[in-house]
Amino acid sequence: MTGTVSLTDRVVRGDVGAIARLITQIERRSPGVDEVLSELHHSAGRAHVIGVTGSPGSGKSTLVSALTEQYRRAGRTVGIIAVDPSSVFTGGAILGDRIRMAALAGDPGVFIRSIATRGALGGLSRAALDAITTLDAAGKDIIILETVGVGQAEVDVISAAQTVAVVSVPGMGDDVQAIKAGLLEIADVHVVNKSDREGAHKTVSELREMLRLAPRVPGQWTVPIKQTVSATGQGVPELVDRFDEHLAWLADTGERERRAWRNTATRIRWLAEELVLDRLKPGRPDFDRTVDEVTARRDDPLSAARRLMEQL
């Protein structure tokens, strides 16, 4: 087939096969993928990126499906990235989020991709961010990122979202799971899903209490708590309204720009770090020579590192 330029064009045109292939190339860090991504960067930046996180079984995938149906009713296109954990033993994974998203099948306005936490070369964070760029450049209005908010990598990923929804469910003991997971601080919206179950009000009031205790700054976004029954779609239109309000708030206050700036800064630092480490590794003559010098105590590690940096 033809080169990288045509892949870029196909992605920008929203070609499903091209989007899918590029995300694979992103995960595998295939040759040529950097060029495509740098081209796509110029077409991206329009989507509303929403993170949905919470414990396994809290109903995230079901909620993502219901949210997407709601967005589609309003004519907005949606890209979904569903992250599931890989086995720590084999690196393999069973990715089951699509099971709950069957209602979205057959809609060309929806693209769903499952990603395993350990599957991506260069790490989940980088792969997920590049996948977001891809879906964004492909013209998706909304990008929803589903993750179990446990590992650092997953929290990194979710911080790339403009709006983060943390999902809790009633009846999981006295304390709300979000506290344990340390997700409270990153929530822009709290969702109490499975509100058809007993104890939903208790969960809501526990969350409210926690939010009340958090320090408040004037002009700050007021984190809403929304009850949903994802299985039936109850509460979902209101939740979409909150997401829209949050995006509007971000834009009005300049926070959207500030967050984008912060995320960009982090990405550049990651990438720079990777580039530097790639230059400074065993097998490169100048690096090996320096290691010899330091090992023989003719030089010290910090001075050597400084000199290598200057020579990059």
Added chain:
Amino acid sequence: MQGATMRSTQDGSEHAIRVLLAKIGLDGHDRGVKVVARTLRDAGMEVIYTGLHRTPEQVIEAAIQEDVDVLGISLLSGAHMPIFTKIFQLLGDLPETPRFSIVAGGVMPDEDEEQLKKMGVAEVLSQDTTPDDIVAKVRWLAQDQPSQL
């Protein structure tokens, strides 16, 4: 955001094989397909499972979006001939032939197996196929894939 999260994941040698497992049609048994899913996961593969009662259209759409190396379709309903006929008809209508190989799982007479292979099914797995055999066959099929777009 820690740089360490970027490096901690892989040794950089190989990527995981991606497989989509689907149940098409009316039969409501997914024990077998779940066993296969775990077998493949334990062999280090990424397995996307779609759940029960999918249509051929849904399964092909999912396999394309997930850009899998291998698509496994499990059937116990006895309706494999019409379903695979439909699958290959849909694939033929696509503007670009997807890169995945197709594997069928289920119980069927030998002559049907022959027919399916003529249609383009790469492998037929039965109850008797051992886990090692399943892994070996999927690996072999995944290697066969062209790496470029």
